[in-house]
Amino acid sequence: MTTETVPLDRRQRRRLETIEEVLDHAVEIMAEEGVAGLSLGEIARRMGIRPPSLYVYFPSKHALYDALFARGWRELLAAMRAHDDVAQSEQAGGAELNDLMLRYARVFVRWAVEHPAYAQLLFWRPVPGFRPSDEAYAPAVELYDFGLARLARLQELGLVRPDVEAVHVQRDWTVLLSGVVSQQLANGPDESFDTGRFTTALPDLVAMFADRYGQPTRTRASRKPTPSRRGHADQR
Amino acid sequence: MTTETVPLDRRQRRRLETIEEVLDHAVEIMAEEGVAGLSLGEIARRMGIRPPSLYVYFPSKHALYDALFARGWRELLAAMRAHDDVAQSEQAGGAELNDLMLRYARVFVRWAVEHPAYAQLLFWRPVPGFRPSDEAYAPAVELYDFGLARLARLQELGLVRPDVEAVHVQRDWTVLLSGVVSQQLANGPDESFDTGRFTTALPDLVAMFADRYGQPTRTRASRKPTPSRRGHADQR
DNA sequence: GTCTATATGACGATAGAC
DNA sequence: GTCTATCGTCATATAGAC
Numbered sequence: 001m002t003t004e005t006v007p008l009d010r011r012q013r014r015r016l017e018t019i020e021e022v023l024d025h026a027v028e029i030m031a032e033e034g035v036a037g038l039s040l041g042e043i044a045r046r047m048g049i050r051p052p053s054l055y056v057y058f059p060s061k062h063a064l065y066d067a068l069f070a071r072g073w074r075e076l077l078a079a080m081r082a083h084d085d086v087a088q089s090e091q092a093g094g095a096e097l098n099d100l101m102l103r104y105a106r107v108f109v110r111w112a113v114e115h116p117a118y119a120q121l122l123f124w125r126p127v128p129g130f131r132p133s134d135e136a137y138a139p140a141v142e143l144y145d146f147g148l149a150r151l152a153r154l155q156e157l158g159l160v161r162p163d164v165e166a167v168h169v170q171r172d173w174t175v176l177l178s179g180v181v182s183q184q185l186a187n188g189p190d191e192s193f194d195t196g197r198f199t200t201a202l203p204d205l206v207a208m209f210a211d212r213y214g215q216p217t218r219t220r221a222s223r224k225p226t227p228s229r230r231g232h233a234d235q236r
Numbered sequence: 237m238t239t240e241t242v243p244l245d246r247r248q249r250r251r252l253e254t255i256e257e258v259l260d261h262a263v264e265i266m267a268e269e270g271v272a273g274l275s276l277g278e279i280a281r282r283m284g285i286r287p288p289s290l291y292v293y294f295p296s297k298h299a300l301y302d303a304l305f306a307r308g309w310r311e312l313l314a315a316m317r318a319h320d321d322v323a324q325s326e327q328a329g330g331a332e333l334n335d336l337m338l339r340y341a342r343v344f345v346r347w348a349v350e351h352p353a354y355a356q357l358l359f360w361r362p363v364p365g366f367r368p369s370d371e372a373y374a375p376a377v378e379l380y381d382f383g384l385a386r387l388a389r390l391q392e393l394g395l396v397r398p399d400v401e402a403v404h405v406q407r408d409w410t411v412l413l414s415g416v417v418s419q420q421l422a423n424g425p426d427e428s429f430d431t432g433r434f435t436t437a438l439p440d441l442v443a444m445f446a447d448r449y450g451q452p453t454r455t456r457a458s459r460k461p462t463p464s465r466r467g468h469a470d471q472r
Numbered sequence: 473g474t475c476t477a478t479a480t481g482a483c484g485a486t487a488g489a490c
Numbered sequence: 491g492t493c494t495a496t497c498g499t500c501a502t503a504t505a506g507a508c
Contacts, residue, residue, distance in 0.1 A: 037364030039483065052485080053492050061484065120448035124422055126362040128273030171437050172444065178422075179415020186360055186414075201407055208408065212444045247473085275500065288503080289475060297501065479497075483500070490493075 008187070019057050019067075021047065025181070026068055030117035033125040040064075064128050065121070072118035073139035074113055080143060083107040086150050086157075097159040098210035105177060105202050110193045112181040119185060123178055161215050169213050171190045176205050240273045243413040255303075257283060262304055266353035271362040276300075301357070308354035309375035316379060318336055319343040322386050322393075334446035340386075341413060341438050346429045348417040355417060358389050383409070392404050398450050405449050412441050 002111075010014070025043045040061060041079045044051040058064040085100060112119040120126050122140070132140075149171070160169060184191065184198040193199050261279045269278075276297060280287040284415040321336060347401040356362050358376070368376075387409070388402045396405060412434040420427070429435050 034361065034364040036362060040485090041483070049491095050493060051483090051485095052494085056491060120361070123418065124360050124362070125270065125356070125425070126272060126360070128270040149471065157480075168440075171434065172441055175412070175415035175419055175434060175437060175441060177415075178418045179411035179413075182359065182414045182418040183411050189361070198411060201411060204404075205408055205411060208444055208448045212447060266481095274500090277500065286476065287501080288477085291475065291503080474508090479504080480499100480502080481493085482502105484498095486497080487495085489495100490491105490492100 015057070022054065022057055023068060023071060025066060026169060027115075027117050030068075030121070034121045035117060036064075036128070037125075062127075065130050066133050066136045067117075069121055070136035070139060072115070072122045073136075073143060075115075076108075076119070076122070077139050077143045077146065079107060079111045080104075080146060086153050087177070096158075096210075097154065098215040099169055099205055100154065100159070101173075101210055102206040105180075105206055108177055109180050109184075109199055109202060113184050113193050113196065113199060116185055116189060119181060123181060129225055144170075160213055164213065172213075173209065176209055180205065245465060251293070258290065258293055258300070259304060259307060261354050262300060263351075266304075266357070271353060271356045271360075272364070274301075298363075301363055301366045302369050302372045304354075305357055306372035306375060308351070308358045309372075309379060311354070312344075312358070313375050313379045314380065315347045316340075316382060322389050329440075331395075332392065332446075333450040334443055336390065336395070336445055337441060338408075340444040341416075341442050344413055345416050345420075345438060346436055349420050349429050349432065351436060352421055352425060358416060359414060359417060380406075394451055396449055400449065406447075409445065414444055416441065 022043060025046050028039055029042050029046075030038050033039075038061075040051045040054050044054055049185060055062075058067065062151045083104065085103060112123070148166055151160060151169050154160045155162060155166060160166075178200050180202060184196045188197050191199075247409065258279060264276055265278050265282075266274050267274075274297075276287045276290050281288055282338050290300075294303065320338065321331075321339060348359070384402055384406050387396060387405050390396045391398060391402060397400075416434050416438060420432045424433050429437075
């Protein structure tokens with residue numbers, strides 16, 4: 001929107017590069033020590049400078065968190081936009097709600113568990129006094145609107161039942177995604193997306209969602225939630 | 237289990253009381269400043285003592301977090317046991333799965349949002365180097381087993397479909413609950429349980445759950461997810 | 473046993489020299 | 491822009507009075 005189109009001089013380019021370097025190190029440290037474990041001293045140490053020098057680029061530690069918050073949402077937003085499916089409308093006729101939502105959920109949850117530092121910062125409130133600024137919050141709102149518009153589009157296409165409001169469906173949907181991410185990061189932070197105890201529950205959870213909010217006529221009768229794979233002997 | 241039955245002398249009684257007082261102040265401070273914002277100095281200040289005196293009762297700050305972690309799970313476990321419904325089996329014949337699970341969910345989520353400090357400590361990982369000890373984790377396991385046994389009982393009673401494993405259902409159930417708690421605490425920490433943007437979604441979410449895992453024959457045909465209450469003018 | 477007094481090192485942050 | 495020097499606060503730890 002208000003992005004500067006005037007060419008940046010060397011001074012400003014170098015400055016932005018340094019800022020990005022600071023943020024890169026910050027994300028790395030947060031991934032290792034936890035979001036609240038981030039320290040300016042450690043950033044400076046890894047960059048080969050002294051802590052006070054960081055104040056040239058960020059007026060406070062909270063400002064740094066703010067930049068990280070904004071960058072995290074922007075990256076996640078970019079990942080979801082890159083996925084893009086419904087907007088292209090190619091799937092309109094053939095695909096079913098369950099498949100569309102599962103693909104969307106997989107992209108979202110995969111990004112979250114593979115970026116645990118960002119995920120904690122974006123979805124929880126781990127930093128004592130920190131509240132994101134309105135500017136930093138903007139891409140979060142943008143992603144919310146993106147998901148909402150997607151659901152509304154699916155409703156227009158007849159894949160989501162028409163007798164519920166999209167915001168209503170969106171609310172339940174975000175609960176599902178945030179539940180998977182929270183449970184996985186809190187209880188199995190070292191498990192991969194493909195083998196996680198909770199990420200692997202996505203097909204069932206999305207099916208649960210699609211059974212409720214999909215169009216009854218179009219939703220297939222797949223009521224069985226992947227019953228007892230690798231059945232035990234004591235299970236009859 | 238291993239609770240000491242030998243009567244405690246005054247010395248030990250006083251010591252335990254002091255420990256409880258420390259924990260009370262700690263919970264209060266965490267609620268105000270966030271879990272990672274807890275400081276021994278602030279606890280000592282509010283108790284009218286000096287910080288080093290706290291080391292008489294807790295060998296480190298992590299030990300204090302450990303005690304808080306254990307106490308939080310014990311309190312939540314007690315709240316869920318006090319609720320108690322299926323164990324008493326009075327509801328066996330009359331009640332439906334949706335109602336039983338909704339009541340259970342309401343007790344759980346209400347406790348979590350009304351004890352945000354505990355909730356953050358128990359469900360997230362906000363403290364950089366802290367990992368709960370096995371002893372502190374025990375009541376968490378106990379609550380998990382409690383919920384699992386409850387689901388198994390509901391399965392025996394014919395309220396939960398028999399073709400899925402209880403652990404499977406339990407996993408999806410915890411995702412639902414943790415999703416509501418996470419979303420509510422992260423996005424509306426100051427909203428009450430009764431008016432929260434996400435806590436009020438519980439009926440729909442539990443219905444979604446019950447539709448999938450309840451016995452088809454017994455689950456009523458309540459497929460409509462409370463459509464558009466307080467309809468707007470622009471909504472036709 | 474419990475307390476006060478005190479020391480250490482890390483942290484975020486600011487002022488000012490260069 | 492980067493540095494040194496410095497401040498106040500924090501967790502941690504030890505010494506010693508009572």
